[in-house]
Amino acid sequence: DSKLDRMVLAACRCCGLEQICFSCTERRVLCQLNLSQGLDSSHGVPMEFINIREQCAKVHRDEPAEATRNAIDAVASGVARAMGPLPESQDERPVEGSVLILGAGLRGLAAAKAVKAQGYSVALISGSRPDGFKEQQDQEHQESRDALVKSLEAQGIHAMPWPRDLALDGSPGSFVAMAKTGSQANRIKAGALIIDLGEQAGEIPPSAGDITEDSFLGRILARGTNPESIAGAGSSGLRGVTIRETAGIFIMPPDEEETASERITKGSASAARAAAYLRRSVVSPRGTAVDIDARRCRGCGECAAVCSFIELKGRDNGPAYACVDKALCLGCGACVARCPTGAIGQAVQSYEQLASTLEALLGKYTGAVGAK
Helix, strand or coil, X not given: CCCCCCEEEEECCCCCCCCCCCCCCHHHHHHHHHHHHXXXXXXXXXXXXXXXXXXHHCCCCCCHHHHHHHHHHHHHHHHHHHCCCCCCCCCCEECCCEEEEXXXXXXXXXXXXXXXXXXXXXXXXXXXXXXXHHHHCCHHHHHHHHHHHHHHHHCCCCCEECCCEEEEEEECCEEEEEEEECCEEEEEEECEEEEECCHHHCCCCCCCCCCCCCCHHHHHHHHHHCHHHCCCCCCHHHHHHHHHHHCCEEEECCCCCCXXXXXXXXXXXXXXXXXXXXXXXXXXXXXXXXXXXXXXXXXCCHHHHHCCCEEEECCCCCCCEEEECCCCCCCCCHHHHHCCCCCEEEHHHCHHHHHHHHHHHCCCCHHHHHHC
16 A cells, blocks of 8 residues: 555564575574565565664674664665665566476485376486396385386386486576487476486486586586585575575485485475475566676686576677576575676665665765655
8 A cells, every 4th residue: 555665674684585595594584484474565675674683782782872873874774775776677487387307216206206296297317227226225115116106107107218418408487408318309398397316326327428517407416416515505405495486496415314215205395395386387586686797797707606507608709708597596696796897796785785875874875864
């Protein structure tokens, strides 16, 4: 009813509603979820958060007057930031009602069965089994696997062998996988992707066919296999939560200690997350997604080193440049800090906003006073 187009909220929260970064704690994530549920009517309205707890009350725990003064200055700076230009509206993209599963171990098979039960089509690609594979597994594992295979085959789902070449293209909600085996090439469309990185059980070959490390799928597989290479990988659980919202990529890391029942449970859980993603029907980039100015980019690759979703593209003449699909961007800002030329920016962290924040804190910004 109030037709708000901007909001400023002073609370124990430092990031926007759509952002979860590596510094977020469990309490901040809970705060975000509660705010998202309570502010559904304001969805799409840019919101500035002022962290008055950690930056004011906690710092001046024994000085309430000083804490109040700092909180007033911080809120004024938030108003100054909110008075900037509104971010561009994000286009919605349709989501395909199908899932591609890489890896036909227990988790991959369980995921395929659960996805099919939700009414979505499934494409399943199996890794090559090493010699003696059956002997490596206990009776429970083998019996569970045989039961899952039999159930899937009864529904017309057969695992394709790992192809000679496998490339992933397209965008979130509409991925396209090209699988080449011999002289045949299969084009698989999928709205979501489930990857089982259980190399130790033979689900995906360590070599992963001829997938190059600099390809999109190669970078995802490399980061999933070595989570320490991900910026802020200390909270792998948070990474899984954030990746599903726009990308539709669900990674199951390897775990040699899992029992057969635990693997089936994890596969079913990944299928549930993928189904929830597909039910949205449309996906749009986050409001915190970055913009890359190709004219200012010199193609150094620093941003691609910290983000699996950034890739370098060649020019007809001149050096390569970095680019990213906004629907894949998590909005963490790691690439912004890494870029040496300032070619990467965020609408929620623009230089104009930073300047207006400093001016408000220094008492030189009149717009914030007039907006109170």
